[in-house]
Structure formats: C-alpha cells, structure tokens
Amino acid sequence: MPADDLSFYAILEQYPDEASAERYFIQHRWPHGVNCPSCGSVDVLRGTQPGRRRQLWNCHGCGKQFSVTSGTIMSDTKLPLRKWLLAFHFMGASKKGMSALQLSRMLKMTYKSAWHLCHRIRATMTNDAQVFTGVVETDETYIGGRRTGRGRGYIGNKAAVQTIVRRNENGKDGQAQTIALSHEKVDGRTVGAKLRKHTIPSETVLMTDESPIYTRVGEGFSDHHTVNHKAKEYVREDWDGHLATTNTAEGLFANLKRQITGTHHHTSKKHLPKYLEEFDYKYNSRQKTDGERTAEAVRGIEGKRLNLYKPPGGGPSLFDGKAGEPRRRPKRPVKKRRSTKGVGPVPFATMPATPAPSSRPQASTAPVVPRAPAPPTSIMWGRELPRVPPKAPVTPVAGKGAPRG
C-alpha cells in the first residue's frame, strides 16, 4: 500500500493507536529528518520525558523544545493526533463537505471543538493565488439571505459569489477560483478587479453571460464571448471556433449550492470565504483519490495557525472575543410594533380569573374573600374581545350588577 493511500480502511489498518498516528505526522512533516521549526537546525536531540503524551525534541541551535505539532495548524492541540488524522480524512474525502455537528458525533467531541477542528483543517485546503490563461468562464451567484428571489441590487440580503473557471481544454484539467463578494457591490469594477487578479487578460478568452457588468471588463481581454441566457441561449459555436458558454461555471455553482444547503444549511458572510476555499480545493483536486487529497491537506499544516479566540498579542482568530469571554451576539434591531392601545385584545393580565372546573374537593379552611367585580369584557375561546358599547341606553335590572359609569 503506498504511503499516501489514506483511505478510511487504510487508516484503520495502519494507524490503530496514538503512537502510529504521531509517527504518520512525523514522517509527513519531516521526510528527510527532524529539524527545528524555530531555527531550522537539524542538530536536535530526542528527549525522553515520562508521562508526556507526545515525543519531544530539544534543539541545540536555539535551545527550544518542540513536538510534531509545534509551528503547525495543530499547535497547542489537546486532541489525540489519531482524531486529527481521521478528521483530515473525513474532511478531505467528503465531496460535499462535512458539518461540524457530524464530525462531533463521529469523533466523540463537543461541537465547539469540532467546529474549531473543521476550520483549522479548512485552513490547510487553501490556494487563493491561482492565475489562469486560455479559455476562462466567469459568472456570479447569490447565496443565503432571508428574502428569496432578491439577488443583485438588494444589498444586505444575500452574499454574492463570483467564480473564475479555466475551462478543461487540450487535456488540461479545469481549475476554479471562487471568491465571496460579501461586502462589496457587484458591478463591473468589482468583478473586473477579481478577473484581473486571477487571469492574464492578454492571454485569456473570456466567456460570460449577457450581464452588462462584463461589457467594459471584457474589452481588456484578448477576446470576449457572451451567451444570452435571457433568450434561452446556453451554448453557441462562434465563427472563430470558440464555444461560447458559461456551463462550466453554472455546473460549479450547482455543486456549491448543494454543499451549502445540503451540508452546512447556513454559513455566515464572515466565514463564507473559508467554505469557498475548501470547495475550490476539492473541485481542483477532483481527479485525485480521497487518500491523495487528504495527504495533500496534511502537507499544508506547516506554518499556519488559527486561534479560536483572539490571542493576547493580537492575530487572526475565529471569534473576536478573548479566551474565556462569552461570545456576544450582535443585537438585532427591535421591531417597532404598532400600538394596540384601544384596539385588539385586552392584555392577559387584566383577564378576570375564572375558576377552573375541578373535580377535586377543595378542603381549604381559609375565609372566603368576596371577589372584586369583573371588568366588563366578554370572553371567547380564551381571548378577550372588547365589549361593544350598547347603542340603546340600558335600564338597570334589579338584583343584577348595574353597569358602572
């Protein structure tokens, strides 16, 4: 079995305990011998400390002590490394992503630990520096939002997402770069900037739909073809032999939306870019096996760190609060309610207490206090309706409660 074959069965067979999982990470991190993550020195001595869970090394160059997790995304972890290995596999092998709740159930940990673990593994599956040439398709879509059917132009509802896909031609794999435009206005300037960042315009043929935001942007490219989706035109072979279509981008969005809706159900605008990077990573390595994709993610652990809370010295974190602080939710604006004074049902507190029919005999010996007269309301189905004042004057009936006022 090749060393990089990290299929689920291979993990169960080859890494049955913590020591073997640690050996896996050591072999992958330092294939040519252990070196110090602080100074790079190879003059290190393996220390023996009874009671320590992980192997330690002492560096003779800088005098620091380190383990296999030092200076990686796994730094300071208290989770067993076998759980990390399994989590890497589950995240790498799940084509439509894996939710933190699912991972917490499968690996027996709290949701918070699983969520932090997922985001740390997600941080190894990233490449936002791709530059494409050749035939490139671009399109934008809208994700989430409280109001349906309101996309571009209704700012603050949905998160806009733009994808730039190099089409699969001449035996090359199609590759994608998907970008969240969560806090940006979707116009020619925004999408143009992303296109210029991830393509070489003079060597790129651009394919878009008929949206006017691409008209000016397309002029900077070596060629620009559009298809008219409004006229139900999806593929057209042009005179120069190019196939004008954005179906590759549409297909990518179809898969992306299935991941967001089907697995995560909801992603905040703040964290959406991380999910998009994970999606791109899996899309771009779709020809590889699950084991190869997992091993590649493990190779990306070096030199990254993602704290759950903001560290004392500052730095990136998933929450903005400090460790130990309760997570504060942003306050939602309070909806102004229309005043119901004078109309509608009477508040429950003023409802007259009606004695509930009870089968139990009440053996109370307390003296009976005469009840205050009930306010003039009529009760229907538990809700009180305002009493309609009688039109004709009512003459008081002797023996019954005369209307007051």
Ligand SMILES: [Zn+2]
């Ligand atoms: Zn050192």
